[in-house]
């Protein structure tokens with residue numbers, strides 16, 4: 001038996017349509033929801049990603065601005081620009097594309113964003129809100145993964161979820177979201193001993209390491225849900241995830257592909273956070 005595919009492109013399309021309706025409703029009240037993206041430097045992947053985000057936004061009726069700066073921009077200038085955007089009532093969401101050039105302190109930069117406009121969900125206040133269960137913006141990638149689980153009607157209560165990876169933007173918030181749905185959560189990472197023994201117990205596995213073939217078929221319990229957050233290149237230069245897709249799909253119950261899985265969902269949840277920010281700002 002082969003796994004059922006969870007189609008991130010199709011689900012993201014549905015979510016964009018919902019955002020489109022909410023955008024139209026706000027516009028009817030005279031509010032144009034607006035996302036402002038800042039890209040510092042020339043990183044080729046970042047240029048592709050930010051262009052995608054602008055296109056997604058305009059497709060749903062959101063206004064999106066991409067503002068580019070040279071790699072040698074002074075951090076003080078970036079902080080000053082963020083302060084201006086914080087104060088601008090026409091801007092509802094602010095996204096500073098990562099990674100930033102090495103001379104900048106990303107923590108400091110993200111902390112400068114008004115939490116009410118932190119549509120990435122990376123601000124300390126957003127992280128704290130997720131940690132404590134208060135209202136705040138959730139990071140887009142793990143939020144998208146939760147929507148994928150929801151889309152198959154998966155009941156997380158009491159299930160064992162294993163998250164591989166402990167980053168601030170995926171692994172840690174992912175674990176908190178799963179915990180909030182009453183899953184029993186194990187976080188694994190590069191120093192974990194006996195990874196396979198742990199993943200073999202998992203009902204849900206989220207692979208978020210950034211390395212190919214972190215999860216292979218022999219590590220998966222038959223019927224488990226496998227979510228692949230990885231965004232890597234194989235030897236042929238083709239986009240691939242952290243999961244050995246061909247092998248694992250023969251064992252898993254559900255699986256997300258790369259491309260067409262978590263990536264489009266990440267972008268969709270950015271639009272959701274942006275329309276949410278605009279609605280809150282306008283009292284909708």
Ligand SMILES: Nc1nc(=O)c2c([nH]1)NC[C@@H]1CN(c3ccc(C(=O)N[C@@H](CCC(=O)O)C(=O)O)cc3)C=[N+]21
Pocket residue numbers: 048049052095096097098099120140231239258259260261262263264266267
């Ligand atoms: N402030 C900030 N916020 C981010 O959310 C952020 C960031 N910085 N820096 C870089 C990473 C990476 N990221 C991706 C999102 C979607 C796809 C995506 O849509 N991937 C497509 C394929 C795209 C392609 O063809 O390259 C897919 O998986 O189907 C990829 C990567 C967001 N990031």
